[in-house]
Amino acid sequence: MAKVPCSHCRLEFDESIMIQEKNNDLYFCCNGCQGVYHLLKSENLDSFYEKLGNRVIAPPLTSTNPTQSFELESFRQRYVKTTKEGFSSIDLIIEGIHCAACVWLNEKVLADSDGVLEASINFTNNKAKVIWDDEVISLAQIIDKIRSIGYNAYPYQRGSEDVKATKTRQDYFLRMSVAIFASMNIMMIDVAKYAGFFSGIKSETLELIHIAEFIFATPVLFYSGWIFFRGAYYGVKNRIVTMDLLVSFGATLTYIYSLAILFKLINGHSYFDSVAMIITFVLVGKFLEVLGKKNAVDTMDKMKSQIPLEATIIEDGAKKVVGLDEIKEGDILEVKYGEKASVDGEIITLGGLFDESSITGESHVVSKNLNDKIYSGTINMGDVIRYRATKDYANSTLSTIVTLLEDSLASKPKIEEKANNISKYFSLTILLLAIATFIGWYLYGATFEDSLINAISVIVIACPCALALATPIASLIGISWASKRGLLFKEAKFIESFAKTSVVVLDKTGTITEGKLSVKSVSNTIDSEMLGKLYALTSSSTHPISVAIKRYLEATYHDIPNIELENIAQVEAKGLKANWKNQILLGGNSSLLKDFGINVSFESHYSLYHFASEGKVIVSFELDDTIKNDALAMIAYFKKIGVRVIMASGDNTNVVSRVASSVGIEEFKSQLSPIDKANLIDTLKAEGEMVVMVGDGINDVLALSKADVAIVMGSGADVALAIGDVVILDNSLDGLQKSFYISKRTYKFIKQNLALSLLYNLITIPFAIMGFVIPLVAALSMSLSSLMVVGNSMRIGKNDE
């Protein structure tokens, strides 16, 4: 059957399972997409699809969390601020933003709403600021508008860390922009200078060039390079030789020498260009570090927005809304439909349904009975339940995960420290060599001026440009190659860890399996009348099993009769009951049928769904999570390249072992909590392994943050996407295989580049020390070494297959 793209989200599916609108030649993968498509058309917002281009987005999100909570006084106190004009303002995180078109659509819908004064969304971190007039529109209505177009919004508190990280990022960005701007101008002027060196240039013209370079280099050294002077000062104060000291010392020495030439105190060429280049190169590296820290703050904000704001406790028979910190062990709490449990506890009323995907990663709704454990952060998908708190908020699962994640993110950049150490030793060696050259030549009898020129030549020739370029340029080419294949490497540094990987830990649901239930087998055929009833019954529930059966019926049968059912009711944790012309229809698990006196003999290891009418079982379905097509090939690839594969899942042992054996994984761990998964990563790292973790859910976030490289499937939870170092946009395991190949090849070139630049330094520095290289030739050869590294890196993407 031919695959067709959904008219809204552009995801491709078999034509047979799509919702078709033949009159308009439209296809939709789900009702959500269909609804949003027509809403956008009717609101004249269809230019969204032009802006979307060929990009694919996720189908609309459906939120179970009612918007009434946005109107609570405690919510307003915590999140809503009042502007000086008297409007209300809130910081939100918008979930589901994939591209610029999504940002445009959300901003447009909000800006067109009466009462909304401002709505600006930051595409990079999906944070939004909305200002509105409470007298015209309520916050709940604003959130409803966002939800109506298929996105969701959570509030977050702009903490002091966020404000500080944003300020630092802006400061570094400003300094870096000035440095890049001035360096680019100096480079252009350099063309004339070096051309003149070979073809002859008037001394007055050269003087003018020096003046121009001086004008551009001065702000670079004193404004952009101020960070290094400050770092050097604190380093000296604490008696530590930092890289900042070396950079500022080297640059200042070259600057003073060039000034002496400019004011004709000594003869020669000025090296203002080297001053600007050294500062700019190192500053760009520092800016990337700052950017990493800002990303960590943004990720924590996303995670914190998952925490419920308050809880309802039952005290002396009366309900009372309290803050999370006020909940004590033993308190009785009430959770309504769509609300999150705020602390861990045990159920004390009749069972309910809970979405535990934030803990286990499984998309199935889990039924809970009396005395069963409830974990904070899980969502109640059934009727109101009450439970007894067994832990206070600070010791509950969700809070523990958030705290551990915060620590983990704060200690992540170990590779950067290593890189800084290497450049520190390199710079220290060069500086010592330069000083030794100066002293050596001076004692040997050379003039002060000649000794200084030779020392400067050593600094200029060893300017870490080629060395500094060796890794980033190869990484950049590798990363852009990967991005063309749908793989998003967030930072270059992961290429190295990726290439050195010895263990891959894979999550089950959403990574090896599709994370979506599908019908595996059907007990018998269904006649047309029963088909209509079953379809109507499954259509009235959003439970993943009902959705899977409905999808199966739509794909298998055409012309399903349209039947209206009456008195549709959900039976707690068991299924659905409905009436049709005095007949009782039942759809659900075996215990539902038993409750109505129907005996079911069908047994299976898979999830079961029975449909019964008039006391008889009409049909039974076996459902299973589908294993991804390319799983077998990927595991075989890992085995071939000698990488150990471990599957880690929150699911039960039977299911995990079945999935593991069917894809050829020998090592697996089951029933792991998010903390267990993170501990597994820690243990592997303690054994000296380089660990890559592949996951997609909130339950994987902690383990992902601990791993050397975190790979996240594109369809994963927003928090997981934020924490992932590499995102596989098309969710395919083939993408995972490709990312390994690309990293390994890129890393090979990084090593080649480093060897080339070190070889260059090994050959040229002795010549400079011996006084055979004048600073100008040193500067030229330095540029040539950079070109050599760039040229070598261009070969990375050549061998695409």
Add this chain to the structure above:
Amino acid sequence: MNNVLILELFVGILVSFSLLGILIWAIKSGQFEDNKKAMDGLLFDSTEDLQNAVRLEEKRKKMKEAKEASKEEQSKEI
């Protein structure tokens, strides 16, 4: 010859520092806070978006005026 060069140099430096000034102003006013959006804006912004921005600006002005007026009314009532 050198006079011409000096003039060119002076004008060139003046122009480039003016551009630098604009860049600094743009960064300080937060236009590059969202690097992805800034890049996409270059590719996708159309006249329709510009008109929308103007309309939004007018709407903001009106809302602020209305708010001021209602505040004044409230203070008179008190």
